[in-house]
Amino acid sequence: MNWRVHTPVAAAVAIVSGGLVLASLLIPGLDEARNRVLNWAILLAALGLLLGLANLFRVHWEKLRNRQNPAYSGVLIAAMLVTFAVTLWEGSRAELPSWIFNNIQVPIETSLMAVLAASLTLAAARMFQKRSDRISLTFGIALFIILLGSGPLFGMEIPFFTRTLTPIVSGFLAAGALRGLLIGVALGTLLTGLRVLVGADRPYGG
Amino acid sequence: MVLDLDFIGLLVAAVLTLVVLSYALGDHPIFRFVLYLFIGVSAGYAAAVAVQDVVFPQLVYPILDELNAAPSLDLAELGVRVLLVVMLLAKLSPRTARLGNPATSLLAGVGAALAVGGAAQGTILPQIGSAAGSFDMASFNLAWQGGYYLEAIEVIFNGIVLVLATVSTLAYFHFGAVSRGKQEPLRNLLVDSLAWLGGFFIAIALAALFSGVLLAALGALVERLDFLQRTLSLLLGAP
Numbered sequence: 407m408n409w410r411v412h413t414p415v416a417a418a419v420a421i422v423s424g425g426l427v428l429a430s431l432l433i434p435g436l437d438e439a440r441n442r443v444l445n446w447a448i449l450l451a452a453l454g455l456l457l458g459l460a461n462l463f464r465v466h467w468e469k470l471r472n473r474q475n476p477a478y479s480g481v482l483i484a485a486m487l488v489t490f491a492v493t494l495w496e497g498s499r500a501e502l503p504s505w506i507f508n509n510i511q512v513p514i515e516t517s518l519m520a521v522l523a524a525s526l527t528l529a530a531a532r533m534f535q536k537r538s539d540r541i542s543l544t545f546g547i548a549l550f551i552i553l554l555g556s557g558p559l560f561g562m563e564i565p566f567f568t569r570t571l572t573p574i575v576s577g578f579l580a581a582g583a584l585r586g587l588l589i590g591v592a593l594g595t596l597l598t599g600l601r602v603l604v605g606a607d608r609p610y611g612g
Numbered sequence: 613m614v615l616d617l618d619f620i621g622l623l624v625a626a627v628l629t630l631v632v633l634s635y636a637l638g639d640h641p642i643f644r645f646v647l648y649l650f651i652g653v654s655a656g657y658a659a660a661v662a663v664q665d666v667v668f669p670q671l672v673y674p675i676l677d678e679l680n681a682a683p684s685l686d687l688a689e690l691g692v693r694v695l696l697v698v699m700l701l702a703k704l705s706p707r708t709a710r711l712g713n714p715a716t717s718l719l720a721g722v723g724a725a726l727a728v729g730g731a732a733q734g735t736i737l738p739q740i741g742s743a744a745g746s747f748d749m750a751s752f753n754l755a756w757q758g759g760y761y762l763e764a765i766e767v768i769f770n771g772i773v774l775v776l777a778t779v780s781t782l783a784y785f786h787f788g789a790v791s792r793g794k795q796e797p798l799r800n801l802l803v804d805s806l807a808w809l810g811g812f813f814i815a816i817a818l819a820a821l822f823s824g825v826l827l828a829a830l831g832a833l834v835e836r837l838d839f840l841q842r843t844l845s846l847l848l849g850a851p
Contacts (some may be wrong), residue, residue, distance in 0.1 A: 424721030485652025496759025
């Protein structure tokens with residue numbers, strides 16, 4: 407079998423399906439066809455997620471069998487199977503899945519976010535230690551102004567910062583730059599998407 | 613004190629919180645154990661929701677309906693879905709992986725189209741509109757006609773700074789340069805100057821983002837410490 411036959415087929419599928427979805431944003435009356443294609447994409451995305459999770463399971467199963475940190479892989483596999491079975495059997499809003507979500511997942515997530523406060527402070531301190539150019543100096547001064555003006559410090563408010571300086575820095579100077587960053591990111595996204603839609607980039611392996 | 617599911621949940625949540633917060637003192641095996649637990653629970657939950665909310669209603673139930681002679685989808689639609697799923701499953705083996713390319717290309721095509729539409733309609737057009745509206749001409753006219761010239765100049769100045777911040781930030785990421793034979797390529801002087809200025813604005817924007825994340829993290833830390841204090845009070849029987 408000539409495998410190269412599949413290359414133009416894959417590119418054609420990407421161009422036609424993407425073109426249809428894009429056209430439906432501009433041309434009325436294509437809603438039904440677009441929804442059909444979107445449903446296929448949603449189904450494929452869900453299956454892709456399941457394949458990825460199956461691969462995670464396989465990798466840790468191999469580690470468990472080869473006794474490479476078996477305790478870690480064991481707890482991952484056990485947690486994965488129990489949560490999957492309980493949530494699938496009872497439904498995601500039932501009592502037991504909610505218990506797992508509220509008492510295991512949420513506390514760990516929130517605590518990781520809390521640990522981020524220490525990590526970020528350390529990272530900022532290290533940056534000021536290692537770099538002392540105009541960008542890091544501007545960053546440091548702006549950060550100092552914004553943090554000092556974000557709220558009362560030990561119960562005391564510094565009006566010059568909270569009412570004057572911080573709104574200028576965070577709401578005015580930063581707003582223009584953030585708009586520039588957003589436009590830049592969107593232009594990059596637009597270009598990358600268009601390259602896929604015209605078949606110049608083929609991330610699907612064609 | 614009754615050992616019910618809620619109370620056990622409270623204890624589990626408190627222990628997990630303590631273990632994760634102890635990472636601030638350094639990495640240790642119990643923290644890693646909790647991380648693997650977290651990954652397992654998240655993966656299992658995501659898999660179950662994907663199966664329950666997408667795979668069952670979009671694939672399994674229609675196939676069962678078809679087999680029970682009570683079709684809920686037309687046969688061609690069901691056929692396409694089954695074909696796409698089979699193609700994607702072909703990706704599991706390196707030998708048949710190429711057969712799955714059309715399925716992944718559909719995903720890439722639809723994703724690219726949504727990204728293009730979202731970037732154009734959701735970001736570029738509104739942001740360019742906002743940048744163009746930086747000069748608040750209504751306020752300027754009102755101030756000028758009322759004789760408040762300083763306020764009128766302030767409106768224009770604010771607009772200039774906002775537009776300058778946007779343009780110089782974009783210029784910072786412009787790396788086009790003119791070739792000069794054997795010498796190093798040179799960037800346009802105007803773009804170079806704007807990019808230099810853009811560095812300051814980007815640093816300020818990143819400081820604003822950084823402070824936002826830091827304050828959110830501090831909020832989470834305060835909430836966790838409060839939770840631990842309330843749990844401890846409950847355990848000690850304090851009012």
